[in-house]
Amino acid sequence: MKPFDFARPETIEDAVAMLDARPAGHANGSALLAGGTDLLTLMKADLSAPDRLIDIKRLAELDNRIEEDEEGLTIGALVTLAQLEEDPRVTALYPALAEASSLAATPQLRHMATIGGNLLQRPRCWYFRNPHVHCWLKGGDECQARQGENQRHAIFDISPCVAVHPSDPATALLALDATVRLRGAAGERELPIADFFAPPTAERCTETIIRGDELIVAVRLPAAQGWRSTYLKAMDRKVWAFALVGVAAALRVDEGRVIDARLALGGVAPIPWRAEAAERLLAGSDISAEVISHAAEAALDGAQPLAKNAYKILLAKALVRRALMALSG
Amino acid sequence: MEPSRHLPVTLSVNGSQYPILIEPRRTLLDALRHDLGLTGAKKVCDMGDCGACTVIVDGKAMYACLLLAVDCDDREITTIEGLATGNELDPVQEAFIRADAFQCGFCTSGQIMSLRALLDANPEPDDDQILRAVTGNLCRCGAYPNILKAGRLAADLQAQAASNGQ
Numbered sequence: 001m002k003p004f005d006f007a008r009p010e011t012i013e014d015a016v017a018m019l020d021a022r023p024a025g026h027a028n029g030s031a032l033l034a035g036g037t038d039l040l041t042l043m044k045a046d047l048s049a050p051d052r053l054i055d056i057k058r059l060a061e062l063d064n065r066i067e068e069d070e071e072g073l074t075i076g077a078l079v080t081l082a083q084l085e086e087d088p089r090v091t092a093l094y095p096a097l098a099e100a101s102s103l104a105a106t107p108q109l110r111h112m113a114t115i116g117g118n119l120l121q122r123p124r125c126w127y128f129r130n131p132h133v134h135c136w137l138k139g140g141d142e143c144q145a146r147q148g149e150n151q152r153h154a155i156f157d158i159s160p161c162v163a164v165h166p167s168d169p170a171t172a173l174l175a176l177d178a179t180v181r182l183r184g185a186a187g188e189r190e191l192p193i194a195d196f197f198a199p200p201t202a203e204r205c206t207e208t209i210i211r212g213d214e215l216i217v218a219v220r221l222p223a224a225q226g227w228r229s230t231y232l233k234a235m236d237r238k239v240w241a242f243a244l245v246g247v248a249a250a251l252r253v254d255e256g257r258v259i260d261a262r263l264a265l266g267g268v269a270p271i272p273w274r275a276e277a278a279e280r281l282l283a284g285s286d287i288s289a290e291v292i293s294h295a296a297e298a299a300l301d302g303a304q305p306l307a308k309n310a311y312k313i314l315l316a317k318a319l320v321r322r323a324l325m326a327l328s329g
Numbered sequence: 330m331e332p333s334r335h336l337p338v339t340l341s342v343n344g345s346q347y348p349i350l351i352e353p354r355r356t357l358l359d360a361l362r363h364d365l366g367l368t369g370a371k372k373v374c375d376m377g378d379c380g381a382c383t384v385i386v387d388g389k390a391m392y393a394c395l396l397l398a399v400d401c402d403d404r405e406i407t408t409i410e411g412l413a414t415g416n417e418l419d420p421v422q423e424a425f426i427r428a429d430a431f432q433c434g435f436c437t438s439g440q441i442m443s444l445r446a447l448l449d450a451n452p453e454p455d456d457d458q459i460l461r462a463v464t465g466n467l468c469r470c471g472a473y474p475n476i477l478k479a480g481r482l483a484a485d486l487q488a489q490a491a492s493n494g495q
């Protein structure tokens with residue numbers, strides 16, 4: 001790990017000012033430290049080498065609480081995955097998020113990992129994590145995974161990078177129609193989570209559109225009355241593995257009729273993937289095994305597997321069916 | 330600004346205060362092992378992939394290899410060295426011996442800390458809760474069945490000790 005300075009600002013404004021400024025000798029800029037569970041693994045491998053870490057865990061204005069009001073739930077950026085897994089409001093009203101959190105990582109990591117950091121964690125592609133490979137996402141010319149060991153990679157080809165987004169909670173939050181509240185030098189803005197994530201481009205080799213001077217302040221969930229939701233995760237072992245495929249489904253059902261549906265897939269694209277064609281098929285339908293089967297097909301429509309990951313299509317369809325069955329039963 | 334000055338930090342470990350001067354990049358695990366001489370928490374993967382470095386921070390099991398020591402300066406840290414009282418082992422330690430819950434011992438201090446944190450929060454865990462508490466502790470020797478037994482036994486021993494104490 002390269003040496004760095006350590007700063008503990010008092011206010012969000014000060015933290016933003018620090019992100020914005022590059023004092024002499026700070027060519028690599030600053031990075032925010034929350035739980036540190038992703039950042040420190042990147043820094044140990046010299047994949048990230050900030051000149052200064054800005055500890056945001058003690059910012060009084062940055063919340064580690066979950067607040068409920070008529071409009072829904074506000075989850076402070078510092079709320080941990082352990083809190084999300086256990087909070088009775090989350091387990092009762094937004095089970096997909098509680099399940100996704102409880103299936104992520106390990107108890108120790110969930111005690112440390114914050115939701116803000118979880119959304120901004122970097123890909124687990126083994127070429128990316130290998131300090132000796134200079135792949136496209138790290139500014140190189142080539143994506144080694146495309147012709148290489150791509151068992152774990154994307155089946156929707158939407159970027160020169162075919163790494164998948166590693167977050168479980170992000171997939172759930174997409175199906176739950178969350179918004180992300182950001183604060184930066186230009187003030188505060190709130191975006192649908194679908195707009196927060198964006199496939200890496202040559203100009204922006206990251207998975208989100210957050211600006212360099214911005215903090216995630218909170219994640220907000222709309223009121224969940226009438227909705228049911230669930231998250232299913234396929235792993236290559238029972239625990240402590242990133243998702244091969246994750247599926248989050250949310251349905252509003254009235255007397256067997258689907259009023260509204262949202263379906264999101266993880267492990268299939270560089271960003272959490274919304275299956276809109278399947279959602280359209282489900283909305284207004286009388287839920288049945290046949291409808292569910294069609295929805296599962298539609299969810300994977302357009303998927304283009306790489307040489308070694310066609311299995312993900314079958315896996316994803318099966319999880320979609322299972323999730324929808326569970327919600328309609 | 331000269332990067333990476335040493336910073337004064339006071340670590341509160343097993344009830345004692347340790348004022349030290351460290352670089353910000355020092356992990357809690359390295360500070361415990363090298364600055365404080367507490368080698369019970371093991372450094373194996375150093376990447377959050379094994380659990381051998383598990384300590385209890387403010388009542389919760391965490392990986393010391395993914396915490397910065399500067400980040401822990403007002404948090405209560407418990408390591409395996411802090412469990413026994415004199416010659417009297419903690420119920421979890423005692424249970425590991427009686428249930429033969431280790432082979433090479435590499436993962437053991439981490440397993441014990443995870444179960445200690447579980448019993449602090451939930452003195453009467455069921456089997457699922459015991460197993461779940463050690464999902465973040467890899468045992469390459471595969472001692473899991475006996476670790477489960479040790480978890481059950483530790484809860485019993487702790488309950489007995491509590492009723493004897495009354």
Ligand SMILES: Cc1cc2nc3c(=O)[nH]c(=O)nc-3n(C[C@H](O)[C@H](O)[C@H](O)COP(=O)(O)OP(=O)(O)OC[C@H]3O[C@@H](n4cnc5c(N)ncnc54)[C@H](O)[C@@H]3O)c2cc1C
Binds near residue numbers: 041105115166169
């Ligand atoms: C062994 C292992 C297994 C894992 N398994 C899973 C899994 O199965 N599923 C899963 O979803 N995740 C998994 N993770 C990832 C883990 O959940 C994330 O590392 C964690 O959620 C990141 O949160 P953090 O608070 O530790 O972030 P940090 O590491 O502190 O930060 C991560 C990034 O986010 C930035 N950041 C943090 N907070 C903010 C904020 N409020 N505003 C702006 N920027 C911010 C940091 O600057 C940094 O760039 C695993 C991690 C490990 C090490």
Ligand code: SF4
Binds near residue numbers: 128135136143160162
């Ligand atoms: S998939 Fe992305 S991260 Fe992996 S090698 Fe290709 S460009 Fe790099």
Ligand code: FES
Binds near residue numbers: 371378
């Ligand atoms: S040494 Fe910390 S988890 Fe392996």
Ligand code: FES
Binds near residue numbers: 430434470471
């Ligand atoms: S006893 Fe050897 S690793 Fe667990």
